[in-house]
Amino acid sequence: MLNSEQTELDLPAAHSEPDSLFSSGTTQDTGGEALCPQPRGGGGGGGEAGEGMRKDVQPLSREERRRRRRATAKYRTAHATRERIRVEAFNMAFGELRKLLPTLPPDKKLSKIEILRLAICYISYLNHVLDV
Numbered sequence: 009m010l011n012s013e014q015t016e017l018d019l020p021a022a023h024s025e026p027d028s029l030f031s032s033g034t035t036q037d038t039g040g041e042a043l044c045p046q047p048r049g050g051g052g053g054g055g056e057a058g059e060g061m062r063k064d065v066q067p068l069s070r071e072e073r074r075r076r077r078r079a080t081a082k083y084r085t086a087h088a089t090r091e092r093i094r095v096e097a098f099n100m101a102f103g104e105l106r107k108l109l110p111t112l113p114p115d116k117k118l119s120k121i122e123i124l125r126l127a128i129c130y131i132s133y134l135n136h137v138l139d140v
Contacts, residue, residue, distance in 0.1 A: 068076070077083055102120055109126050111118070118126065 078087075102123055105127055106118060106123050109123065109130055111126070
């Protein structure tokens with residue numbers, strides 16, 4: 009009885025930092041059986057505590073692996089770089105569209121929504137000219 013209580017008190021200390029098991033960003037089998045001395049048969053009525061501990065060392069779900077991978081600094085920097093490139097391409101496309109649209113002062117600064125609305129009006133005007 010005293011041995012099983014010592015095991016229960018010792019195990020949380022070994023697992024007090026769950027991130028330390030996955031700090032490298034990869035999932036690996038840590039050999040949870042060495043940390044959990046409970047027999048698999050559940051003998052002695054200690055099966056419930058052993059079952060709870062085995063749940064901690066089960067393989068991670070796909071969603072959990074994805075969440076942990078996205079939390080790494082390397083992933084965040086790469087994602088920020090991709091997003092910056094996407095936004096630059098998006099803004100360049102708006103700039104090109106802006107050059108094609110007629111406005112009263114040719115260098116007037118327009119917002120993105122104004123550019124889109126003006127493009128819609130200009131396209132409908134050109135369709136009307138072609139139809140006449």
